Amino acid sequence: MTPVAAVRPETRQQLDLLYAPIREELARVEQILKAELRSDHPFVDELVKHGFRLGGKRLRPALLLLAAQACGRVTKDHHVLAAVVEMIHTATLVHDDVLDEAAMRRHLETVNARWDNQASVLLGDFLFTHSFYLASTLETTYACQVIGRATNIVCEGELRQIDSRAKYSLTEAEYLGIIEAKTAELTACSCLLGAHYAGADKQLTAAMGRYGRALGIAFQIVDDLLDLEGDEATTGKSLGTDLEQQKPTLPLIRLLEQVSASEKPSILEILTRSGNHRREALQPWFTQCDALGYARTRAEEFATQARAEIAQLPESAAKMVLEGLTYFVVARQQ
């Protein structure tokens, strides 16, 4: 078999092609999401359905199903769990949009722009609690435990990120710790659950968890990069928000580490000045020390780590997709 790695998908369309081996499984997950995310109360129903449409790449369900296929066989428990991780992800997105006061996500109005913060907070809670209920319909408490712990770490990561606002002394290690918690914990948990419920042994299950973790870190580094160098039309969301909210991300941390002590005040002045043109004002600095290139290289390193974890898997279409995803998360433009 030719390694699918050669595909190196960059766009959403290519990602859809990459998902081909799990297309039917993903369709089953969509059915579950559709059946679960509804309400007898028209207002609640409309809101929940909007939340459901906000979901994008379905990366976490895909990871869970691919890990299952690569390690064994996809069962109906996997479909339920894939719906669960997507609901949790959507809940965090909806709450992020409150936090970020973002107006657009995936070319759609965010819940708090269309309704208000109150509706967003409660929709997120609705999704969180529904996902936990759904996880509890499985036979044992295993999934509830893994998911309960992972989501708690995600929340802690988000809180640590709040604490890091305007803290321009944040180190790369601290930044990586935060994104590992807020993003990679859930991708790790998705892969781990996929493997475990496919009957993988402890060692392989742990390796799949590490794959998901490294992939999630790479994904988030690139997400933060896109906020600095992406295109709003392509990404479909408001950009430059990290700078607006004084959230130090990897390129900025790198920049501040690289410039001389005499140059630092100019950069800090840009970061704290009022108005919304920080992204433009920082471009020459980013170029000068190739801070964006550095962040991309770090993302590639984590993607490479992820690939190494799955090298032990027997060859399969699912394995190739898992490899392909390590390229996608770095190369994507949206």
Place this chain on the structure above:
Amino acid sequence: MTPVAAVRPETRQQLDLLYAPIREELARVEQILKAELRSDHPFVDELVKHGFRLGGKRLRPALLLLAAQACGRVTKDHHVLAAVVEMIHTATLVHDDVLDEAAMRRHLETVNARWDNQASVLLGDFLFTHSFYLASTLETTYACQVIGRATNIVCEGELRQIDSRAKYSLTEAEYLGIIEAKTAELTACSCLLGAHYAGADKQLTAAMGRYGRALGIAFQIVDDLLDLEGDEATTGKSLGTDLEQQKPTLPLIRLLEQVSASEKPSILEILTRSGNHRREALQPWFTQCDALGYARTRAEEFATQARAEIAQLPESAAKMVLEGLTYFVVARQQ
């Protein structure tokens, strides 16, 4: 035995006396909450500890433990579950304070007043997810299922309440449906779990659930009453917020049902006028048709229903406290 009902506690101090039979059990629950609600990250730790202090009457843990004692025996599973329901309750309080933009709760600054909305949203999420994790440490998925479903109904109830804002045509039945979901579902779930894990049979477990449900409805009717006629110094929270937020509660629904068609516009004018003196302006109207008295009578009826559900229990100190609570929720001034 003299029925403890004669105590009819009205104040927090009397409630503490009422809890005497479960004082040690409640202390064990506090230990669990203290041990669980912490973080290695100082900012997260401080925030989580503040959230823990916001908890007030510990009504839901008390109900769970009392139901257990009245039906059988308190086990270590009960202690864990009592901590779980209190965490969930605190999560909803923290998120309510975002929604209400309230500044004070239980004589303490709310999280969003002391930090900001972002911190409140994430602290609530942290508490939700931690409670689910804790529930999943029990042997079976029973508690996760009951709690997952109940919390989802709570969120749906809160969303229905948002939808009812400024909807002054809301009927009493619709109002009762909303408070049953947003408040009584969790008190019902607390009693049901207490009974189930104490080995109660299906019939008794269901009756305990109905006790908790009727008690919760009575509790919320009085909560809404206190928002209209209570004293800020005694309750320790901002009052009049329901009117400010155009949230129709029972006295107002009653008032609008009682007044003549020609009087209605004057009341609707008060409800929609700007400024913060609606509470005062409505007092004469409330007095005219005894709308507050009506709401109190309805609360007493639900409290009586709750007492009827536990009449079948063998006599015990716990049963007497459960009876005493039906008086407390109606008579309380805070």
